[in-house]
Amino acid sequence: MNADLHAVExxxxxxxxxxxxxxxxxxxxxxxxENNVAGGNYQRLEFLGDAVLGMLLAESLYAGFPDCDEGxxxxxxxxxxxxxxxxxxxxxxxxxxxxxxxxxEELSQGRNKDSILADVLESLIAAVYLDGGLECAxxxxxxxxxxxxxxxxxxxNLNDSKSALQELLSARRMSAPRYVLMDESGPPHDRLFRFxxxxxxxxxxEGSGRSKKQxxxxxxxxxxxxxxxxxxxxxEG
Numbered sequence: 001m002n003a004d005l006h007a008v009e010x011x012x013x014x015x016x017x018x019x020x021x022x023x024x025x026x027x028x029x030x031x032x033x034e035n036n037v038a039g040g041n042y043q044r045l046e047f048l049g050d051a052v053l054g055m056l057l058a059e060s061l062y063a064g065f066p067d068c069d070e071g072x073x074x075x076x077x078x079x080x081x082x083x084x085x086x087x088x089x090x091x092x093x094x095x096x097x098x099x100x101x102x103x104x105e106e107l108s109q110g111r112n113k114d115s116i117l118a119d120v121l122e123s124l125i126a127a128v129y130l131d132g133g134l135e136c137a138x139x140x141x142x143x144x145x146x147x148x149x150x151x152x153x154x155x156x157n158l159n160d161s162k163s164a165l166q167e168l169l170s171a172r173r174m175s176a177p178r179y180v181l182m183d184e185s186g187p188p189h190d191r192l193f194r195f196x197x198x199x200x201x202x203x204x205x206e207g208s209g210r211s212k213k214q215x216x217x218x219x220x221x222x223x224x225x226x227x228x229x230x231x232x233x234x235x236e237g
Contacts, residue, residue: 008098012124012140016131021045023100025123028116030102042123045130049122052129053081056141065153072153075163080148084213086118089144095120109188114211161220165197168227175200177223179216182206195219 005022009015016022025045032041057077065073079085090096096111099120110116121144129137142149165177183194193215194208205226207218 004098008095008124011093011095012128013143014128014132014136014140016127018131021127021131022124025127026098026120027100028102028105028110028120030105030110031100034102042120045123045126046119047126048129049124049126050081052134052137053122053125053141056138057081057145059138060142060145060149064149068153075160076153079160080145082213083114083118084211085148086121087114090117090121093144095124161217161224165220165224168224169199177204177220179219181212197223199223 005016005019008022008026024040025042027041029041029043054077057080058073061068061073061076065076068076091112096117099111099116101110101116105116125137125140128140162177169175169177178198180196180198181193182196184191186192190210192208192210193212195206195212195215195218196203197205197207197216197219205219205221205223207215207220207222209215209218
């Protein structure tokens with residue numbers, strides 16, 4: 001366990017004064033139940049980590065995108081703190097190798113589940129915050145999210161086709177879009193999803209992606225392109 005904790009400390013670039021915080025941040029509820037772990041599991045830390053991460057991302061976005069209004073900043077933060085993004089960061093850092101799982105979660109490939117990886121990453125952020133203070137947590141978040149915080153607002157907007165479609169439909173007084181999963185294929189670790197987006201019960205767009213979120217964004221982008229193309233055609237006519 002000591003060697004594993006040291007490896008996680010290297011990932012986080014933080015040496016813990018209270019290593020029990022680190023153990024708790026890595027403990028899935030299933031492991032805690034099966035082994036009567038005194039320190040509990042990561043769920044309470046996850047709650048705190050979500051708030052700490054949200055505040056630090058808001059702070060960074062506020063400073064980094066001075067021309068963006070409140071609505072856009074909120075959408076950008078939501079993009080950066082969603083399950084898919086958090087799990088991708090955790091997976092890239094190798095966090096999954098050190099999660100303490102019960103037998104059932106171990107057998108069901110819990111180390112690679114987006115939900116667990118995202119929860120543990122938030123828990124680790126909370127553990128660093130409690131052990132080292134806000135500045136240590138800030139350094140960790142800025143390092144983990146450096147690539148995402150360095151993009152332009154235009155690039156972030158490209159990843160938010162669902163919000164753009166919702167706003168366009170609202171402006172045109174049309175019904176809200178509905179996303180329907182049409183197909184999924186491939187092995188569990190490399191799924192491909194295909195979604196259609198329906199507006200007023202008609203297919204407005206279609207898209208595929210390696211996650212449900214990516215496929216829905218692709219479908220929304222396709223719908224936007226089709227709607228804008230039809231608008232241009234009517235204008236030219």
